[in-house]
Amino acid sequence: MPSSPIDPDGAQAPPEPLAEREGCADTEAPEDGLWESERVVSEAVGRLMVLWGFKRNMGRVWTILFLSDRPLTGRQLQERLSLSSGAVSMTLSELARWGVVNKEWVPGDRRDYHIAEGNLWKMISRVLRERERGEIEGAIEAFEDALAALERKARRGGSQARIELQRERIGRLLELARLGRSMLDALIANARMDATWLPRFRLGRRG
Amino acid sequence: MPSSPIDPDGAQAPPEPLAEREGCADTEAPEDGLWESERVVSEAVGRLMVLWGFKRNMGRVWTILFLSDRPLTGRQLQERLSLSSGAVSMTLSELARWGVVNKEWVPGDRRDYHIAEGNLWKMISRVLRERERGEIEGAIEAFEDALAALERKARRGGSQARIELQRERIGRLLELARLGRSMLDALIANARMDATWLPRFRLGRRG
DNA sequence: CGGAGCTTTCAAAAATTGGTGAAACTATGC
DNA sequence: GCATAGTTTCACCAATTTTTGAAAGCTCCG
Numbered sequence: 001m002p003s004s005p006i007d008p009d010g011a012q013a014p015p016e017p018l019a020e021r022e023g024c025a026d027t028e029a030p031e032d033g034l035w036e037s038e039r040v041v042s043e044a045v046g047r048l049m050v051l052w053g054f055k056r057n058m059g060r061v062w063t064i065l066f067l068s069d070r071p072l073t074g075r076q077l078q079e080r081l082s083l084s085s086g087a088v089s090m091t092l093s094e095l096a097r098w099g100v101v102n103k104e105w106v107p108g109d110r111r112d113y114h115i116a117e118g119n120l121w122k123m124i125s126r127v128l129r130e131r132e133r134g135e136i137e138g139a140i141e142a143f144e145d146a147l148a149a150l151e152r153k154a155r156r157g158g159s160q161a162r163i164e165l166q167r168e169r170i171g172r173l174l175e176l177a178r179l180g181r182s183m184l185d186a187l188i189a190n191a192r193m194d195a196t197w198l199p200r201f202r203l204g205r206r207g
Numbered sequence: 208m209p210s211s212p213i214d215p216d217g218a219q220a221p222p223e224p225l226a227e228r229e230g231c232a233d234t235e236a237p238e239d240g241l242w243e244s245e246r247v248v249s250e251a252v253g254r255l256m257v258l259w260g261f262k263r264n265m266g267r268v269w270t271i272l273f274l275s276d277r278p279l280t281g282r283q284l285q286e287r288l289s290l291s292s293g294a295v296s297m298t299l300s301e302l303a304r305w306g307v308v309n310k311e312w313v314p315g316d317r318r319d320y321h322i323a324e325g326n327l328w329k330m331i332s333r334v335l336r337e338r339e340r341g342e343i344e345g346a347i348e349a350f351e352d353a354l355a356a357l358e359r360k361a362r363r364g365g366s367q368a369r370i371e372l373q374r375e376r377i378g379r380l381l382e383l384a385r386l387g388r389s390m391l392d393a394l395i396a397n398a399r400m401d402a403t404w405l406p407r408f409r410l411g412r413r414g
Numbered sequence: 415c416g417g418a419g420c421t422t423t424c425a426a427a428a429a430t431t432g433g434t435g436a437a438a439c440t441a442t443g444c
Numbered sequence: 445g446c447a448t449a450g451t452t453t454c455a456c457c458a459a460t461t462t463t464t465g466a467a468a469g470c471t472c473c474g
Binding site: 055056057083084085086087090108109110 | 431432433434435436440441442443
Binding site: 280281292299300317318 | 418419420421423424
């Protein structure tokens with residue numbers, strides 16, 4: 001019966017039901033219980049996450065879950081990544097807030113099992129929508145406000161040359177921000193429409 | 208003769224050659240010598256720069272220069288943004304390393320005058336090319352390395368199920384990263400080709 | 415030259431961010 | 445209930461990043 005995703009008795013090295021045990025011949029870096037492939041990918045994803053403004057550990061934890069063939073407990077993540085219990089807990093709840101990691105509820109087991117969201121486009125479009133999109137929206141509003149402030153100043157008098165220059169340049173920033181917004185929206189719409197999507201990407205001139 | 212970009216005698220409030228003095232009727236926030244429009248835009252750009260992994264002050268300084276109708280000295284930036292002299296100097300040299308601010312050399316004036324790069328696409332494509340592009344390239348290589356490590360492990364024996372799962376999932380990450388790379392390349396190519404470019408943006412399915 | 419006026423450098427301070435681990439808390443099993 | 449295994453919270457600590465300001469360095473003028 002598939003009552004439990006893993007065999008609950010072997011906390012440290014749970015026996016695998018169908019295959020031989022995992023640790024039999026680790027090519028390299030067996031010291032922390034991570035495969036070389038897991039180590040390399042989790043570091044790369046961690047760096048990408050930092051580039052995106054998230055914490056490195058969010059990327060690392062997500063990757064370990066994504067590359068695991070079974071749900072993992074907080075304890076297991078803690079060991080594999082050499083993190084404190086607090087860090088694992090906080091990282092997991094942040095990941096959960098972004099919807100990229102989910103808990104699996106196993107009756108009769110007090111541990112929480114965690115699973116990575118496997119749909120990459122779903123994850124990405126969600127981040128784009130909630131984070132990038134909001135940020136660019138805020139910038140657009142700021143630029144619009146600035147243009148309004150400029151008109152107020154123009155009415156009250158001031159350097160016409162400077163006002164005209166700012167009008168033009170803030171206008172360009174606004175135009176650029178709106179372009180960015182529509183690019184994001186296009187990405188998000190496509191990602192939502194078809195998650196397995198491997199697109200051909202094109203840019204064309206206006207008209 | 209256009210020997211000097213501004214009248215060098217009025218350090219604090221240089222007289223404008225063609226228009227009336229700027230400070231005559233500031234609508235709001237005259238305390239730091241910034242117009243409301245400048246304050247709002249520089250904050251917004253500063254936030255966007257943080258999102259992109261740069262320092263807030265880089266965005267603020269660039270914006271003030273971008274919205275100025277004449278080159279500015281370090282001193283003037285220092286006053287307008289209430290920064291220390293060191294901060295201004297370091298921020299300007301960072302901006303210069305990215306090629307988004309240039310110095311104007313005025314013989315017979317010991318001050319440096321600074322001008323913002325006004326070509327937004329040039330700036331953006333440069334950042335995409337040098338920063339994002341490199342980062343994603345590194346990730347692609349890491350994923351490829353991880354797949355190779357996985358094959359080594361497969362030959363030496365190990366959980367076939369886990370190896371197969373990782374092969375598939377790392378493969379998906381790799382595919383996604385390659386897609387991101389081609390999107391970046393498309394953006395960069397278009398931005399280079401035509402800097403005033405206001406594109407229509409499209410995504411289409413493969414095939 | 416030597417002084418005036420700016421800019422740059424850099425060590426130290428301040429601020430921010432991230433991580434730790436023990437205590438508090440929660441959900442089972444007995 | 446109560447003990448137990450696991451999770452979350454949080455005050456504190458460590459590492460990193462940012463900012464400061466004073467000293468050193470330039471450049472031009474007289």
